[in-house]
Amino acid sequence: MSLALRQVVTPVPAETGRTLLIGAGWETAAETMTVRNPFTGDVLGEAACAGVEHAERAVASAVLGAELMRDLSTGARSRILHAAAAALEADAARFAAAITAETGKPVRSATREVARAVNTLRLSAEEAVRLAGETIAFDSFPGGETRSGHYVHEPLGVIVAITPFNDPLNLICHKVGPALAVGNAVVLKPAEQAPLVAVMLAKLLLAAGLPEGALNLLTGRGCDFGDALTGHEDVAMVSFTGGAGVGQAICRSAGMKRVAMELGGNGPVIVMDDADIDTAAQACASGAFGAAGQNCIGVQRIYVHESVHDAFRDAMVAATNALTVGDPTDPATDIGPMIDLQQAERILTWTREAVAQGATLLTGGERVGALVRPTLLADVPEAAKVSCEEAFGPVVSLFRFSDVDEAIDAANRAEYAIHAAIFTGSLRHARHAARRLRVAGVMINDSTDYRLDAMPFGGAGRGNMGREGVRFAVREMSQTKVVCFHDA
Structure with missing residues (x-):
């Protein structure tokens, strides 16, 4: 890249x-x-x-x-x-x-x-x-x-x-x-x-x-x-x-x-232990980093079941590093610049703050001009800005969970919400999450950033x-x- x-x-x-x-x-x-x-x-x-x-x-x-x-x-x-x-x-x-x-x-x-x-x-x-x-x-x-x-x-x-x-x-x-x-x-x-x-x-x-x-x-x-x-x-x-x-x-x-x-929103994704890991990782990378992360329904927080956390982490790092960052007029480019240098530097500042608070930088955290390399963090404190505020930039945080209700409760903590997503092979888990997630749209086995222009769209938070x-x-x-x- x-x-x-x-x-x-x-x-x-x-x-x-x-x-x-x-x-x-x-x-x-x-x-x-x-x-x-x-x-x-x-x-x-x-x-x-x-x-x-x-x-x-x-x-x-x-x-x-x-x-x-x-x-x-x-x-x-x-x-x-x-x-x-x-x-x-x-x-x-x-x-x-x-x-x-x-x-x-x-x-x-x-x-x-x-x-x-x-x-x-x-x-x-x-x-x-x-x-x-x-x-x-x-x-x-x-x-x-x-x-x-x-x-x-x-x-x-x-x-x-x-x-x-x-x-x-x-x-x-x-x-x-x-x-x-x-x-x-x-x-x-x-x-x-x-x-x-x-x-x-x-x-x-x-x-x-x-x-x-x-x-x-x-x-x-x-x-x-x-x-x-x-x-x-x-x-x-x-x-x-x-x-x-x-x-x-x-x-x-x-x-x-x-x-x-x-x-705006702070899009949460839940990855269950029965999910297709590669499909979930590809969808999350695309949903998180498209438009350089400047997307109100983009993926920002990913909660991964502890039994598949490491496999998903590795797949997510690979999917992120496979993205092409550069000239937006090139048809091969996946990620272009952020809207200006100020916003690019803000994202790097938030990333550095999270790392200083104990987060692990898995990939990214660099910029050239307004181009910011897609950034993936783990072990992010809940109080870090990249977790609790709308990042509106190419940075995503990974979290572990052991119980689906634990993940749903964590997903619901954001003050602003539009879409959430869950990757699972279980209809029971999908229906349970759809009922309990306090958002305006729940995407099943899809990224939070999917939108059909004919569907109702808006926020569910304050x-x-x-x-x-x-x-x-x-x-x-x-x-x-x-x-x-x-x-x-």
Whole structure:
């Protein structure tokens, strides 16, 4: 496994700083920020830094856009989203190259992300014409015999969508697609580290036929205008994916409006004594280190039955060392850089702290630039940051257990949880773990990082609210209205 830096850059068309979409026009701002390739450091473009005034105008534009979206038929919304999906599929190579350049995600993974984003938009297009209500049996209770009616789903109005860098395309589609399917308008705030992919998607959606104001885009630093955006009285809902600290700040500023949040996780895996060890090790290595570990559902803690611990440890070390770390534009690369040098150094600091507290370094623990060699630790104290906090980087900890309930209890100790996994040949063990693990999803004989874009997705720990997954997000972003006819 080589950590050599090969200076290969996939060009992304540089933006002039006109990255703010407010109404029908693209704008710049008095201040811009430079977007760089995390692998090479090369400049990819400039992004405008929005301020409070831009946030206020974007919401005002979205208010008008929401009225236009509400008036669109479900068929028209569906056709726009289908057209966007088709255009994205046709332009997949350019979008994948942009994701790789902007985030350092290996091109194979970036290509998969584009394919998933196409699917997310198609699912959204399908849900646009499925959002139907039902009739209500008013005569089921005395006094309702002369009444009949139904309920329908209606849009909320203006949705603020705030997205992270690790899936800069598909996570936007998971918020924007369902919001538009329902008939809402969106103000999108993409991650500071990856705004250019969002600009590309916005242009594609406009070309697909979105009405003016239906999508507004604000790039820049959230600390400059976030409170003005999320706290605006004309915003009906805030949908956020990111860290707990920012999530708390959003809740304080948002006030009495609908909020959906996914605040990260600390993915636990249980490997039973009857598991297929090689399969489990390969799946855990892939689930832990893909996207350089910058994955909210990635594998972080692995609890291994004591009778197979050493065999799994050796298989896991081998699977980890077989991963190719380097140039993300090379199709052979498994692991690219972390998003920046600061995050890479943080992971190494956490690793060193764990070792100082008694952990054993089995492999990894090195970096070159923002490239961090996948790191595997054993004998990790529970109080170490790599164990009890979301690492969001390529480091995994191994633990022994003798009883499955002991492992489940340990897995449940994390404050934030999304997915857990168990590898076992026993249906009884699988069902038992599925019942007792306090998470939003349990993967059986699979890594925690598996996600189907149609399934419900979200967190189970403190602060997590709402669900994504297109059909479920559509319900979050709509409200029911009852229509009752009195026949007397």
